[in-house]
Amino acid sequence: MTSSPIKKLLEEPLQVINIGLESFAQELEAQQTGVIQMEWVPPAGGDPVLASLLSKLASHPQATTGDVDLITAANEEALQRMLTGEPVLVDVVPANEAIPSLSKHMILHAGPPITWERMCGPMRGAVCGVAVFEGWAPDLTTAESMATDGEFVFQPNHHFDAVGPMTGLTTMCQPVMVVENRTFGNRAYCTINEGLGKVMRFGANDQEVLQRLGWIREVFGPAMGTALRRSKGIPLRALVARGLTMGDEMHQRNVACSSLMLRELAPALAGNVADSSTLAEVLAFIAGNDQFFLNIAMAMGKAIADPARNIKGSSVVTAMSRNGTDFGIRVSGTGDAWFTAPVEMPEGLYFPGFSAEDANPDMGDSTIVETIGLGCFAMGAAPAVAGFVGAGAASEAAVFTRRMAEITVGRNPEWTIPGLDYVGVPTGIDIRLVVETNEVPHINTGIAHKQPGVGQVGAGVVRAPMACFHQALRMFAQNLGVV
């Protein structure tokens, strides 16, 4: 006898998913039949080898144990670790206190590993500036020849529980903010956002830049650290949830969370900074920088993503970052390996006097926020940001979030988007879905001038290079014995 699904097909109103010729969907629509048109693309961009690898991964015996296959279970575990993290901003300390191995002449940078020879202009400019700032070189020219002579040790922030925006340099004497994940006990670090204009994260290195860094080290960092220690830390999950409802996506737009953070910090600062003019300077520094919260969001992202690392069989991305030359990703099931490809150019809007010709290729560890479901993944919460690409409509912002949901394991039920009926931000990028749908993570980003010292010239959206995901998938499959 007829099994019930076929009976339902014949008896209930027909709702169709149309995969292919759009005219079929148009005909159905014209007859008031419910139809969803898919934007079909050949699996794995039409690459038969990768497509076959994907289908083997879906059905290979070693990837399957009982009813739940290993990869699905591992990815669910990775997602749950991300969702259950309790990130709390607890302290500001000198970088070499947080990272004891951070010694003289050692420079942590954004992105996957890179040598001085392959660094882009802004990264080199920042290296020279930081060497002067740390007192390792008397001037920028000397700093540059020291770098050329190989006197500095370069390591990625990610290898030391740290992240940094744009050039992202972290050195021993800079203060770093400490975010503790209270669920898993791990900590992550990020330097303090210097503000807008000519700043070291965009490769600027003049006297003004170095002076500001000095003030952050001597005055601001210690004041904020004391305030945080006295207040027993500031929980970040709920704060970010509120920020999303106020129009932030935590990458290009942090004005709401920066304001909320100022509100949290101000009383504690007032109680701990005796000199009122210093207090005023400290408060003004936070109030004058819409992106103050970005670096906190980044440390939070690192603290949330790290517990999801090294889960056997998980194809979830645990880090994405760029050094201005290469884009790199790390995947849970492949441990500490970086999968890199040349970084792409952002598409966006430029400040007056600048154009795409001035732009440096994409840079920074800030992509950690997309890794945990914020930034471009949460674009639907921040329609104002959508203006950087396309026509700038709120509906386009929603489309970014929907597109990113195609490549994630799940959604974050706590971080929701009011304009999308409180749907959660898509979280946990699955490299299998990226390769299969041929849709790469998109990233909201600032654009640096390619010459060191000029600073930010625009902002926009950039795509993660697909090649990283192809490499990662091959290694991931190989690790599971699937070839």
Added chain:
Amino acid sequence: MAVVVNEVRRGLYLDSVALMRYSRTIAAMDGVVDAALMMGTPANKEIMADARLLDKEGEATGGGDLVICIRADNAGTAEAALERAIRLLDKSDLGSHNQATWHPRSLRSALEFAPDSKLALISVPGWFAAAEARKAIRHGLHVMIFSDNVDILEEAELKQQAKNLGRLVMGPDCGTAIINGVPLAFANAVPRGDIGIVGASGTGIQEVSCLLARSGRGISHAIGVGGRDLDERVGGISTLMAVDALDTDAQTKHIIIISKPPPPSVANMMMEKIASSDKEFTVCFLGVGELLLPDNARLATTLKQAAEAALGYDEVSPTFDPLSGVEPVPKNRKRVRGLFSGGTLCAEAQVVFRAAGEDIASNAPIEGTPTITEANDVHCLLDLGDDQYTQGKPHPMIDPSVRDDAIIQALNEKGVGVVLLDLVIGFGVHEDPAGHLATLLARARTGENPGLIVSVTGTDADPQDRAAQIRTLEACGIHVAPSNADAAAMAVSTIRTKC
């Protein structure tokens, strides 16, 4: 000499991203060197000064004021740009464009969006279609695969998988279905009724359902199964499931099965299935003239007969006379060239020609018909929708122009006295195939050409309107027969008429 103009709007605040967009619009105007619309904060003023956009007026602004700065080739251009910028500010254009649309790329998102979806209609290239169908089945959907060029072993595996999950696979190469009143892919506007159709062929379903509709009867469901479902390797999995479904469907009283003749093993299963049912069946295995059937089933040798059997042997075209209007053709032009877009319509024409004792050949022969390479100087009936013609090209029902060259060739071929065509209308196909043919003939026909005989598969309720299509054809001197079988009979009568 470049000109800089500044204008200040005091106390007007706009989001910086919106302003950057306006700046880009103004800067892109002809003759404008650079432009900025910004709030007059110290940091912004520094940027504008560095870009040599600021004059005294702009410099005097505060953070709450909006500054418009333009540097242009001449004063006129600068003024025009300033006016445009003011218009943008006064009448925001941000809401005026269309909503951005989004289409899911994966079934997972499509189902998140429309969780009540029941059927996936798949028309991607053949070598991807089976994989998409497998995904759809895994997501609990029934599938209709319009795509052809799917490997037959993959088809068998897919259908077995679907059967285990209680899901129906229509196709591959399934051109037509009508499920619960909804026409899918190539189908016609026919009324609902109590006759169910299971068809291995799209045009077969279309022809029969339209003939029934024109006789005032309706369709409960028409389930396509794909041309190879009855192949031994597939074993009629979908046909048997479809018959089961219609057998238990309360709306369906009579079931018509249309296909090529199945191999004995599959035929036996079907006969058992029919014998176990309480409903009446009409079986049309095109090319089979005799068959032992259970008591509740009748055999039809053509699609027209199948419709008539389901109607209780009422004629679908009682007033049609194949000899009426026939003009005799010269002795040296006694060959028919049939150019079909529907494979089953081609097969039905072969049945009619063979029954009349005419020698024929086809690229899609029914049992007993020689292939076109095996026979010379016979009537040639071609299926132009066959894989060999459609690979990398649209189907002739979607784009009739793929049949143009063959028609022109036939019109000018020595010995050809009649060109026999089918014209299939309905949903999903070309918007005006009769108009296309008329245009082609106006261009290609000379005085010496053979005559054309055409049938139109469709209904007056179809988007193209069958009556209107027929008027177009008749206006250019084409003979229009009421059914495909009648058209074939008319072609036979024509070449037999003596001068």
